[in-house]
Amino acid sequence: MLYLVAARLGQDVRWIDDLPEGCHVRLYLDERDLDALDVIRPVDVVRLPGLGRASQAHLHHLLGSSLAPAAGPAPAFTVFCDGDPLAHSPAFLDLLDQWTQWAPVQPLDCATDPALSTDRRDWISDLPVEPVRFCPATLGTLGRPDAAAWRLAARYRRRHDLPADTPLLAHALSWCGSPELASLARQADLALRPAAGLFAVRQDRLLEQVRRHAVLLQQAQARTRDDALLAQLWEFAWLLLFGLEPVRLDPLPRPARVEPAEADPQEMQTLGPAFARAMAAIDATLARSAPRQSERAPRLRLPEPIRETHPRNATPSTAAAAAFGQGDFEGAARAARQALMSEPASEPHRFMLAMALAAQGRSDEALDEFDRVMRQDPELQEGAAAAPRTGDGTTGRPPQAPRWSRV
Structure with a gap:
């Protein structure tokens, strides 16, 4: 069983009717959103004030009274997405059918057009999956230009008056009260994030991490409610929060120490x-x-x-x-x-x-x-x-200055 948590931000959500059987849906939307859902499938609807980004809805869900459906068997995974996951993952519905092949923390969207993608290392059963590899310090994307990430980093530095060398993800995690995750992000060279906030977490892992980082989630919810930039940057932290550790590169190899050889x-x-x-x-x-x-x-x-x-x-x-x-x-x-x-x-x-x-x-x-x-x-x-000598013991050559002499 899957538990899908979606945040509608003005999108058409009729794709919910095409979800596989056994998928329970909770839909978050802004309290001012009065548009009809136009879905037949039963959906739990939760209205939030001032909902601007999916991360705000997901934080609210993680701090809610229930992290699983009220009825039915316990879910194997909880899936997080916005109101239009098919825009970020054309194979989204097929990927849900392959949940038994998912990792405990599983990105589900694709950063590039699957038809043009040459990087298939993270695909699942020939279904396109491509998370973003990025630098936690600068938010810069590895392997391709990312103007949106660059603008976010520049605006976040200006908002908080940060020096140019401040590691951004570590600053955000520390500001929200998690020195442990902040230290992990500060030491990392590379990390993973879902390209558009579309990912899944195995249910036992989700419950464990929510208990472990309850204080962090509470402060993050309060701060993202008033800071849209932090709400956007928080989407870079999801996979790290749920235990997908970043990468720290090995140091350069050093030549072996050579002892001086004994004089021959x-x-x-x-x-x-x-x-x-x-x-x-x-x-x-x-x-x-x-x-x-x-x-x-x-x-x-x-x-x-x-x-x-x-x-x-x-x-x-x-x-x-x-x-x-x-x-x-x-x-x-x-x-x-x-x-x-x-x-x-x-x-x-x-x-x-x-x-x-x-x-x-x-x-x-x-x-x-x-x-x-x-x-x-x-x-x-x-x-x-070779020089002939005379009777007085000198050579027959004219006197020459010595090649060198002592004083």
């Missing part, structure tokens, strides 16, 4: 003499610019938790690279010297020692190590061997 001693072997000469030249230039300041140069020290103890089984070269990467320049110099004891001719180990000393401000010692790196440069050694 093999990578140190890629430091060729050319790179060593370049770094030595830079350090020599800095040393020449302040030759007397090296002893007073500040040492770089890190907080104690960062200066970790290196594994006991690490080789001196691995320990030097790891210490340098952690900022422990004293440890790096100490480990590099240990590595040079086993490999005195290793350019990478001596270069690491020179860099660790330079990082501590020990420029003179660093330059001595850079000197040794350059003297081991095969290009320099080959050039010295």
